[in-house]
Amino acid sequence: MTRKKRVNIYKAAKTTTFYIFVTGVLVAMLLPLYFIVSLSFLSTREAYRYPLPLLPTLTARFELTHGERGYLLSVYDRTTQKYQSVLDTNDLEKMSIYMKYQLATPITIEEIEREIAKLETQDVVYFSHGTNLLYNYETFFKVAGTGQAIPALIRSLEICALTILISLAIGGMAGYAFARYMFRGRDLLKFSVLFVRMFPGVAIAMPMVIILAKMGFYDEPIGLSLVYSVGSIALTVWITASIFMGIPVSLEEAAQVFGATKLQAFLRITLPLALPGLAACAMYAFLGAWNETVSAIILTMFKPTFSVVVYQTVLGAVGQVNLAAAGGMVMALPAVIFTFFLRRYINQMWGGVTV
Amino acid sequence: MWKKMREKAVPYLLILPVVLYYTAFWLRPVITAVIGSFTGADGQFTLHNFVMVFTEENFVPALRNTAVIVVFSVTLEFLVALFLALLINRKFVGSGIFLFLAMIPMALPAAAAGAMWITGLTAHGWINSLLYYLGILAEGKKIYWLAGSELSLLALLIVIDAWQVIPSVMIILLAGLQNMPEETQEAGYVFGGNYLTVLRKITLPMLRPTIQTAVILRLISAIQIWLIVVVLLGFSRLPVLVERVVYYSREVDQLYISYQMASGYTLIVSVIVSLAALAYLQVSGAFKRNKEQAV
Numbered sequence: 104m105t106r107k108k109r110v111n112i113y114k115a116a117k118t119t120t121f122y123i124f125v126t127g128v129l130v131a132m133l134l135p136l137y138f139i140v141s142l143s144f145l146s147t148r149e150a151y152r153y154p155l156p157l158l159p160t161l162t163a164r165f166e167l168t169h170g171e172r173g174y175l176l177s178v179y180d181r182t183t184q185k186y187q188s189v190l191d192t193n194d195l196e197k198m199s200i201y202m203k204y205q206l207a208t209p210i211t212i213e214e215i216e217r218e219i220a221k222l223e224t225q226d227v228v229y230f231s232h233g234t235n236l237l238y239n240y241e242t243f244f245k246v247a248g249t250g251q252a253i254p255a256l257i258r259s260l261e262i263c264a265l266t267i268l269i270s271l272a273i274g275g276m277a278g279y280a281f282a283r284y285m286f287r288g289r290d291l292l293k294f295s296v297l298f299v300r301m302f303p304g305v306a307i308a309m310p311m312v313i314i315l316a317k318m319g320f321y322d323e324p325i326g327l328s329l330v331y332s333v334g335s336i337a338l339t340v341w342i343t344a345s346i347f348m349g350i351p352v353s354l355e356e357a358a359q360v361f362g363a364t365k366l367q368a369f370l371r372i373t374l375p376l377a378l379p380g381l382a383a384c385a386m387y388a389f390l391g392a393w394n395e396t397v398s399a400i401i402l403t404m405f406k407p408t409f410s411v412v413v414y415q416t417v418l419g420a421v422g423q424v425n426l427a428a429a430g431g432m433v434m435a436l437p438a439v440i441f442t443f444f445l446r447r448y449i450n451q452m453w454g455g456v457t458v
Numbered sequence: 459m460w461k462k463m464r465e466k467a468v469p470y471l472l473i474l475p476v477v478l479y480y481t482a483f484w485l486r487p488v489i490t491a492v493i494g495s496f497t498g499a500d501g502q503f504t505l506h507n508f509v510m511v512f513t514e515e516n517f518v519p520a521l522r523n524t525a526v527i528v529v530f531s532v533t534l535e536f537l538v539a540l541f542l543a544l545l546i547n548r549k550f551v552g553s554g555i556f557l558f559l560a561m562i563p564m565a566l567p568a569a570a571a572g573a574m575w576i577t578g579l580t581a582h583g584w585i586n587s588l589l590y591y592l593g594i595l596a597e598g599k600k601i602y603w604l605a606g607s608e609l610s611l612l613a614l615l616i617v618i619d620a621w622q623v624i625p626s627v628m629i630i631l632l633a634g635l636q637n638m639p640e641e642t643q644e645a646g647y648v649f650g651g652n653y654l655t656v657l658r659k660i661t662l663p664m665l666r667p668t669i670q671t672a673v674i675l676r677l678i679s680a681i682q683i684w685l686i687v688v689v690l691l692g693f694s695r696l697p698v699l700v701e702r703v704v705y706y707s708r709e710v711d712q713l714y715i716s717y718q719m720a721s722g723y724t725l726i727v728s729v730i731v732s733l734a735a736l737a738y739l740q741v742s743g744a745f746k747r748n749k750e751q752a753v
Contacts, residue, residue, distance in 0.1 A: 121548075125556060128542060132563060132625055138584035139574040153600075154587035269479075277476040284469035292473060294739055299484050301735035303682055305703055306728040307483070309721055310490035312707075333484050336476060394567035396685055397700065401707050413569040417576060417689050424577045431573025435566050442565035446558050 143428035144236050146207035148178075148189070150425035156181060160234055163208045167218055167228040174198070174219060178206060195219070207238035239429035247430055248412035258324050259393060259409035265328035266392040267385045270335040275381065277336075278343025279369075283352065293340070300337030307333060308398035315402065322404045330398050335388035342387070346380035347373065386441045393437060410434060491728075495721045499714070510715060511722035520697040520723075526612055527698065528680045531619045536673055538620065539627035544657070546628070547635045557632075560625035572689035575618055579603040579690060604690060611696055618686060627672050634668030635661070667741070674738040678731055699727050 142150060144159040164179035166186045173193025177186035190201050195212045202208045210232050221228045235241075244252045280286075281293055311330055312321065320326035350373050358368035399408040407415075413430040416423070498504035511517055550556075566574070578585040581600045589595040603614060642664065646656035662669075684700035693705050706720035739745065 121550070125546060125550070128546070129556065129559060132560060132621075134588070135574055135578065135584075135621065136562065138578060138588070139570075142577055142584065151582065153582040154590045155582070155584050157591070273475040273479055276472045280469040280472035284472075286466075286469045289469075292477075296476065296480075298732075298735055298739065299480060301678055301731065301738065302484070302488075303700075303724075303727050303731045305682070305700055306491060306724045306731075307487045309703070309707065309717075309724045310487035310494060311483075313490065314487060329483055333480070336479060340476065390565075394569075396568055397682075397704060400704060410567060410569050413567075414572065414685065414689075417569060417573045424580070424583075427573045428577055431570035434573075435570035438565045438567050438570070439562055442561050443558060446561055 139428050139431060142425055143239055143432045145425050146205065146234065146238065147423075147425060148205045150428075152180075152182065154182065159207075159236060161236070162231050163202075163206055163234050164229070164231045165218075167222060167230070168226060169222065174222070176201075202232075207234045207236075208232050209235050209238075239425045240433065243416070243426050243429045243433070247416045247426065248407060251407060252409070252412050252430075255407050255409045255412045258406060261324045262328045262331065262408060263389045263392045265325060266331045266335055267388040269328060269332040270339045270388045271381060271384060273332070274336040274339025274384070275343050278340045279347050281340065281344040282347030293344070296337045296340050300334055304330065304334060304395065305397045305401070308401040311398075311402060321402065322406050324406075327399060327402055327408065328392065330402065331388075331392040331395060335384075335391050338387050338391075339384045342380060342384050343377070346377045350376045383445055386445055390438055390441055488728075491721055491724060495718070495725045499718075507718040507722050511719060511726070514719070516694060516697040516702065520699050520702050521726075523612065523696055524681060524683070524698045527615055527619070527683055528677060530612075531616045531623070531680055532673060532676050534616060535620050535623045535627055535676065536669070539624045539672075540631055540669075542624070542628045543631035543635060544661075547632060557629055560629055562625075563622045564626035566622065568685040571618075571622060572686050575686060576689050579614075608696060611691065615683075615687060615690075615696075619680070619683065623676060627676065630672045631665065631668060634665050638664055670741040671738070674734055674741065678734050678738070681727065681731055681734070699723055699730075703727070 138155070141158060142155070145156060146160070146163075149156050149159065160181070164186075166177040166179070168175045168177075170188075170191035172191045174191070175188055176190040176192075176198060177188045179185075180187045189205070190198060192198055195215050198215055199210055199212050202210050214232070218228050218230050244256075246252075248255060277296075281289065307330055311326070315321040315323075315326040315329070318326075320329065354372050354376075355365075355368040358372050359365065363371065394410065395408075396410045396414055399411050400414070403411060413434045416430045417427045419427075495507050496503055496505070498506055563571075577583055581602055583603075585603065586595060586600050589601070590597070595601065604611070606614070638661070642660055643656055646660045651659065682700050684698055684704060687696055687698055687701055688704070693701065693709055697705075700723075702723045703720050706716045706723065710716055
């Protein structure tokens with residue numbers, strides 16, 4: 104009885120220690136992510152506070168009094184738990200602009216006038232106003248890369264779509280051949296493809312400047328997708344080969360017995376079964392094209408990709424940390440979402456494949 | 459007869475597009491690059507381009523910094539990841555979510571990771587704030603992370619890289635550990651081995667293919683580190699190989715030797731990465747299988 108109890112306690116202690124350990128690892132992994140997420144929602148004033156607030160303000164609290172030059176605006180600071188004077192002016196437009204840009208509080212001049220009217224009867228007016236949490240994101244898309252952010256985003260999506268198309272069409276065919284046929288040079292070809300995949304992208308980007316310029320594709324989305332496809336075709340070949348290998352040939356043969364042609368059997372039987380794997384290939388092609396920066400910097404001039412715009416914003420980050428954070432988050436979002444769907448294919452994420 | 463020929467041709471026809479594509483967009487650029495790096499401005503064969511690269515003041519530092527980052531980060535990442543994987547190696551509630559969360563750092567695009575660390579490492583950034591909240595930094599004190607010596611900056615880059623990579627290496631090793639049949643380890647214990655002997659004599663040797671794969675693939679991407687270096691320190695402060703490529707092809711692209719310099723650096727990176735890739739193919743048994751088939 105007591106022995107059993109002791110064993111139970113020992114086991115419970117072990118489990119608890121284990122979970123504490125796992126939680127510790129998680130915290131170490133996620134803390135930096137937490138800060139960048141929270142920073143991307145902070146108002147400019149908050150983003151330059153030290154120490155940095157841990158959470159953005161949802162409702163800004165203000166204090167208005169008569170100042171030396173007009174009206175003295177103070178804003179509540181959670182760290183010090185006091186109101187801090189930020190602006191002394193009688194120009195209400197200036198006040199509204201300040202609140203919008205520095206405090207991420209979209210407030211109209213009329214609203215300010217209404218609060219100021221109360222100063223007639225009382226010395227101090229307290230009021231609060233909801234903040235615009237997405238302010239940094241809106242500003243990022245307006246100003247980043249001198250207004251290039253949205254065109255760059257569209258361009259990047261275009262590049263991703265083209266890359267998916269090229270690599271699925273070309274790589275999928277080869278993958279099917281590797282899975283279903285034995286032929287001379289099969290392994291050599293398959294591993295050559297793998298070698299190409301590991302070859303540094305930047306090494307192709309440099310000479311491609313000249314080649315693409317001759318083709319008229321320099322600084323065009325199609326040019327970059329031609330470069331990105333080199334890597335993603337290889338990955339597609341390997342993934343699709345293993346998918347098609349997992350689908351028994353007998354299914355196709357059965358369909359052919361019932362009068363379907365070989366092509367019909369492939370389209371009706373094999374392709375639907377292979378869809379999840381093909382979707383994974385598409386996501387990898389997307390991520391490869393979406394995340395890439397070096398080739399994009401080398402192969403674009405006036406038409407940067409989204410990753411280049413974010414990179415440039417981050418380079419000038421000291422002047423606008425919250426904007427850089429917002430840009431980084433927009434960049435990271437699709438990557439994280441697709442990773443969720445791809446979590447079974449971890450090995451491929453490395454640029455390698457399970458052999 | 460014709461039908462049989464056609465049957466035989468099918469796989470080659472299916473592979474033809476890849477071969478054509480790679481000839482046009484991989485082989486051709488590679489050959490162009492190699493020829494270009496041996497050609498002078500006058501179109502004649504020359505080794506002068508490489509002399510220029512090798513004698514550039516930043517070449518030796520770039521090579522050295524890249525080597526330091528690669529060697530130390532890969533070693534550190536592998537050891538910590540193995541340690542974590544051995545400790546976490548068991549089924550537990552929430553392991554699915556844990557594994558997904560562990561993949562996020564690696565999934566982060568380089569530009570996003572750059573944003574994360576530059577906002578953290580400035581004097582009023584989130585790292586100092588965090589240390590302040592934890593009570594490690596006294597009020598009014600700040601650590602100037604990016605103002606340190608070259609050595610401390612290298613250490614910083616290695617730690618940043620480790621944060622991004624360790625969780626993923628851990629997952630790969632975990633997968634390897636969990637695919638291992640339990641009986642083999644149990645047999646080790648039955649024959650009187652303790653944890654360390656079993657680890658050294660059974661678990662690690664069985665994990666070797668997984669380890670080799672993870673380390674070489676990691677090596678390949680570590681050699682190409684550049685964006686985080688530039689975002690944190692700017693160009694030329696702590697030169698690394700790929701950073702030099704971007705520097706010459708974008709930052710000082712008006713220089714008449716820019717293209718030659720960038721090409722030279724690219725070729726060096728390509729050679730190093732190719733060697734690593736060949737090593738990968740070697741350990742994954744690509745060449746062995748070819749030989750078997752030839753016999």
